[in-house]
Each structure stands twice: as C-alpha cells, then as structure tokens.
Amino acid sequence: MGGGGDLSPSSCPSSPSSSSEYLPHEFTDYVATSLAIEGDSDESFVCDDPVVEAFVHGSRLQDRSLREAKQLIRSYKPGDLVEGVCGTKAGDYVLPDITTLLLVGPRDAGKSTLVNRITRVFDKDDDPNAPDRAQASCNSKSTGTSFLREYRVPRNSNSICIYDTRSLSNNHEINFKTLRRWMTKGLSHGDMVMWDNDNYSEVQNIKSMGRQYSFLRCKTRKVNFVIFVINGATVLESIENSNKNYIDMLHETFMYPFLSFGDDKPAVVVTHGDRLSLQQRLHVRNELVELLGIPLQQIFDISGCDDYKTDLSVLDMLRYCIQHAEQNFPIKTDYLLEMHGRETLWKMAVRLMSFDGVIEASIIFLCTVILLLRVSDKLLQW
Known part of the structure; x- marks a missing residue:
C-alpha cells in the first residue's frame, strides 16, 4: 500500500x-x-x-x-494521559507495552509517505540525513505495502508505534472483515495482507516475498487507535466530478469497521495538500466533516511540506491519537470487581436504610395504636 x-x-x-x-x-x-x-x-x-x-x-x-x-x-509512556474518569488512575488500567496506532486508507492515500513525514519531524533533531523508512508506492503498478509494517515513533521509541498497511480493497465487505479482524485479534509485524479478489499472480508474488518474514515471531499488538488517511487531491477531484463510488467507499469504510471503539471514530489525516490551494484544502476538510460526521478538529491537514506548520500538525495529530488511544485501554478486572463490590454495598445500604424507614414507621404506628388504646380504656373507666 x-x-x-x-x-x-x-x-x-x-x-x-x-x-x-x-x-x-x-x-x-x-x-x-x-x-x-x-x-x-x-x-x-x-x-x-x-x-x-x-x-x-x-x-x-x-x-x-x-x-x-x-x-x-x-x-510519553503508555498511561501518561489517562484522564482519571470516575477516580481511576493509570494503575487501574491494563497498559500496553507500546501504544499502537493503525494507518488505513485507500490506494495512493499517502500512508507510507505519512510514516516518513512523521519520522522526519524527529529526525531533524536526531539524524537529519537519515533515510526514509517506508517505501511509498508513488502511483506505481505494484501492490504497495503487502505486509503489516511496524514503525516506532520516534525511531527506537519504546512508547509509540505506527502500523502501515496495504491499501484498502474496492470491496466494502472485504475491507470490513479485514479491519474488524485487525481490531479484534491484533496486528503483527510481517503479516501478509491479501484480499479475496487478488488474482493468482498477485497472491504468488506476495507469498514469495513473505518468505523473508517466515522466520520472524513478532509480538501481536492490540490496536489502540486508528488513523484514516485520505488523499485530499483525490477527494477534491471526486467531489468535482461527482464520483459517488469513491465517496461512498470512504463513508462506508470509515463508519462501520471501527464500531468496537464505540463513538470514538478514527482521526483523519488529509495528505497531498501541497497540490491544492489553501481554499481547496479547507473545502476538502469541510466536505469530510459532513461526509464522516466528525468535528473539524479531528481532521489533520498534513502535506509533504517540510515547514514549521506541517511539523506542528504532525505533533498535534500524534498528541490527539495517543490521548484517545488511552481512552480505549481496558480497565483491570480487580478494579472492576472492587467498583462492583462498592456499588453492591451501596445498594445494600440504601435498601437497609429504606427498611429502617419502614421499621420506624411501623414502631410509630404501633405506639400510636397503644396510646389510643390506653386513652380509650381510661375513658371507658371514667
């Protein structure tokens, strides 16, 4: 891809x-x-x-x-940005070894190029002459990224990794099944990505390349958050030419496979903005707001420009993603049991308090009856 x-x-x-x-x-x-x-x-x-x-x-x-x-x-370390909802703290969550972000998107969206652009932000300080890490397809006829590839951000980081993936298929159902599998079963560096509609030669080519990874035993990582990458120039062209198929594909792929994250929809990165005017870039983002049903702040315009504004957009995007990733960390079982126990005790206390009210009312009623009986007895004697 x-x-x-x-x-x-x-x-x-x-x-x-x-x-x-x-x-x-x-x-x-x-x-x-x-x-x-x-x-x-x-x-x-x-x-x-x-x-x-x-x-x-x-x-x-x-x-x-x-x-x-x-x-x-x-x-950053996993757990640093836990918001502490309901009094929780980082220790109450099952923290991953590394926060994992998944890149998905159509062909020529710029996923591999985005990996290189993110890396370059930190390489400017660490090693300005470092080579690119991911190989972009550059509109070639190759299958692009045919294997899941893990990249640490920054290089050699032990806290954040990004997974580059193969371009999405043109079949919505295939995309749905594949993405749901990644979301539920996790990712592993070097796993082959093949679509059901790949022809025989493509499958054989991918399998032959996969032999280099056959000896690897990479750890499976749970996806903590998703970044949906879209080519801004392609979106604009599709809007102007009323290409409903491409627009529908974006909508269907974005909306449904990520429901396991509840209402927390993926962040959207719009690439290739350097091919558009500022007005066109804003127009694309506004159209995506309507199409995908997300706020403008969830869409990040990251072009290939090597300037301060783009660097800051990259860092803002990473901050947003890891912050939302931490909202998806599961809570430890013992904490849930503790919270459930507290809730149970509270309910029992409330019930006992309600029983106390009934008992008090009964006692008052009986005392009143006894008092009336004594008064009536005195009256009869008198």
Whole structure:
C-alpha cells in the first residue's frame, strides 16, 4: 500500500524558525547579532524596530512551541494521559507495552509517505540525513505495502508505534472483515495482507516475498487507535466530478469497521495538500466533516511540506491519537470487581436504610395504636 506521490520537502517554503529561510536584507545583521548574544534565552529583548522584534520574537515562540510538542511525544509512556474518569488512575488500567496506532486508507492515500513525514519531524533533531523508512508506492503498478509494517515513533521509541498497511480493497465487505479482524485479534509485524479478489499472480508474488518474514515471531499488538488517511487531491477531484463510488467507499469504510471503539471514530489525516490551494484544502476538510460526521478538529491537514506548520500538525495529530488511544485501554478486572463490590454495598445500604424507614414507621404506628388504646380504656373507666 503505501502512500502515493512524491511529496518533496523542497516543494514548500521552510518555517520561520528554519535557518534556511530568507530574511529581509535589513533584518539580517540584527537577527544574527541578537541570536548570537542571547543564544536560546526565552527572555524578552528590546529593539528599536518593532518589525524586527516581532519577526525574531515570533520565531522564538514558534521554536519553543515546537520543541515542547516534540518533548511531549518523546517523553510519553503508555498511561501518561489517562484522564482519571470516575477516580481511576493509570494503575487501574491494563497498559500496553507500546501504544499502537493503525494507518488505513485507500490506494495512493499517502500512508507510507505519512510514516516518513512523521519520522522526519524527529529526525531533524536526531539524524537529519537519515533515510526514509517506508517505501511509498508513488502511483506505481505494484501492490504497495503487502505486509503489516511496524514503525516506532520516534525511531527506537519504546512508547509509540505506527502500523502501515496495504491499501484498502474496492470491496466494502472485504475491507470490513479485514479491519474488524485487525481490531479484534491484533496486528503483527510481517503479516501478509491479501484480499479475496487478488488474482493468482498477485497472491504468488506476495507469498514469495513473505518468505523473508517466515522466520520472524513478532509480538501481536492490540490496536489502540486508528488513523484514516485520505488523499485530499483525490477527494477534491471526486467531489468535482461527482464520483459517488469513491465517496461512498470512504463513508462506508470509515463508519462501520471501527464500531468496537464505540463513538470514538478514527482521526483523519488529509495528505497531498501541497497540490491544492489553501481554499481547496479547507473545502476538502469541510466536505469530510459532513461526509464522516466528525468535528473539524479531528481532521489533520498534513502535506509533504517540510515547514514549521506541517511539523506542528504532525505533533498535534500524534498528541490527539495517543490521548484517545488511552481512552480505549481496558480497565483491570480487580478494579472492576472492587467498583462492583462498592456499588453492591451501596445498594445494600440504601435498601437497609429504606427498611429502617419502614421499621420506624411501623414502631410509630404501633405506639400510636397503644396510646389510643390506653386513652380509650381510661375513658371507658371514667
């Protein structure tokens, strides 16, 4: 499967925080001098030129925001973002060894390219010359990603992994069965992905490639959250050409296989935005809001641009996904038994209290009857 299209980092301008960005000639000397003097200090500085001050100060705020967002992902451990509903804490949940995110989407959606784009956010600090990890199909005639592939985020992380998958089939029923199997039985690196409608040559090709994984015994991981990847350019083209089949496929595939997560629908990543204008990108997102029935904040526009805004979108998406993944962690049995025991005791106490009320009313009634009998007896004697 993999992602489609060559999203070149050089296709978009770099961020204001990047050293490669063009600075106006009159800013250059001042900015270089200020940064050399102040280093990485967060303190404010005074400048006679408000335009220069705004430019430099704004860049520093962006650097700090990006740095903090990266640090949150780097330092994350499963259970860190448990919300503590009903007084629960991280120890009350069955925490996975690693939080697992599943990428799904149609052919040429950009899933494998998204893996590389996410990795590049952290490689800028760790190893700027590191090669891409996932092989994108780039609109080729190959089957793309034919095996489930696990990628740690960042590289060598022990807390977050993303699973790249083969492109969805054109058959809704096949997609439904496959996705439900992944959701219920879990994923394992190197598992073959074959559709029922694959022709004989495709099946033999996938099986022959699968021999390299035959000796692997990878751990099966439970899916904690799903990322649905969609090619924004394809969506726009389908809307403009009234391609109902593609739109229906997106709707059907998005809505039904993930019901095991209740109302927590997948996050949506729209790729290939660098091929569209800003107005077109917003139009695509608004259309997806109506089609998929999710809020705009659940749709992340992540293009192939190598700039500050895209980096921050990647980090925002990861934060959203792991936060919602933790809402799907199962609660420990002993905690459920403890809560059930407390609830049972509370109900028994309420019942006893209601019985006490009946007893008190009965006693009062009997006392009243006895009092009336004594009074009536005195009256008769008198």
